[in-house]
Amino acid sequence: MVHYEEAGGNVARRPDLVGLTVLAMLSIRNSHPYELHRFIVDTHKDYVTGLPRSLYHAVEKLAGEDLIAPVETTREGRRPERTVYEITDEGRRELSTRLRTLLQDPGPERRTFTAAISLIGVLPVADALKALRGRAAALEGTLAGLNGHLKALEDEGLPEVLVIELDYQRTLSETELAWVRRLVERLEKGELTWTGTVNRELLAQVLDES
Numbered sequence: 001m002v003h004y005e006e007a008g009g010n011v012a013r014r015p016d017l018v019g020l021t022v023l024a025m026l027s028i029r030n031s032h033p034y035e036l037h038r039f040i041v042d043t044h045k046d047y048v049t050g051l052p053r054s055l056y057h058a059v060e061k062l063a064g065e066d067l068i069a070p071v072e073t074t075r076e077g078r079r080p081e082r083t084v085y086e087i088t089d090e091g092r093r094e095l096s097t098r099l100r101t102l103l104q105d106p107g108p109e110r111r112t113f114t115a116a117i118s119l120i121g122v123l124p125v126a127d128a129l130k131a132l133r134g135r136a137a138a139l140e141g142t143l144a145g146l147n148g149h150l151k152a153l154e155d156e157g158l159p160e161v162l163v164i165e166l167d168y169q170r171t172l173s174e175t176e177l178a179w180v181r182r183l184v185e186r187l188e189k190g191e192l193t194w195t196g197t198v199n200r201e202l203l204a205q206v207l208d209e210s
Contacts (some may be wrong), residue, residue: 015102017115018048018058023087023095024119032082033059047115059085060150067091101124103131104136106176113176121194125187132184139177146170 018039025036037055040048048054062068068085075081092142100123102116120128146166153163160167 011060015098015112015115016058016133017112018050018054018140019062019146020095020098020102021045021048022055022058022062024099024121024122026075026085026087027092027095027122030071030084030086032074032084034082045115045118047118056208062091083160096123096127100127100131103128104134104138106135106142106173107204110172125193129184129187132180132187133178136180136184139173139180143170143173143177146173 022036025031025039031039033052033056036059037052040051044180052200059068063070063085066088068087068091070083071086072084073081074084099116099119102112103120103123104111123131146169150163150166150170153166154160154190183192
């Protein structure tokens with residue numbers, strides 16, 4: 001199940017990238033929202049917008065859906081209390097489903113793929129490979145459709161300048177397909193790999209250095 005953000009009373013076809021990122025980070029280590037905020041900023045997850053409000057809203061929403069749960073409340077000196085959260089078993093399943101869907105299914109907004117790729121390390125390599133192969137197949141289908149459409153328009157004698165945006169879309173899809181194929185090849189050869197999920201030590205290193 002992929003959750004979508006709501007805007008103006010209508011459901012916008014836009015995956016909840018902030019919530020996805022929170023789930024991914026909590027799948028590695030229990031954290032409080034301020035720590036998650038630091039990680040997002042320090043690792044340049046620029047697809048996450050509206051900070052810090054969007055982050056706290058996502059945490060509240062995920063907790064309400066029982067995808068994450070509070071485990072303790074801490075206080076350092078005179079600072080406000082901070083609630084530490086952990087991901088639930090349902091949250092892990094939801095994270096896997098959301099992330100695999102975004103990796104596999106090309107959507108109209110390329111920002112979602114950027115987000116999915118940036119969090120790919122929380123999936124087992126085999127799951128990531130399967131999703132990326134699915135994306136490559138979908139992109140091949142998209143390109144076949146675009147090529148056929150452009151050929152039909154050309155045969156009708158339509159001036160190229162009136163459909164040049166279709167050539168632009170085709171070029172973007174060709175470039176993305178080539179990149180995905182290279183990534184799949186690297187994963188298949190073991191040139192890029194990780195064990196199960198991005199390890200806790202890596203996250204701790206990023207947070208401790210910030």
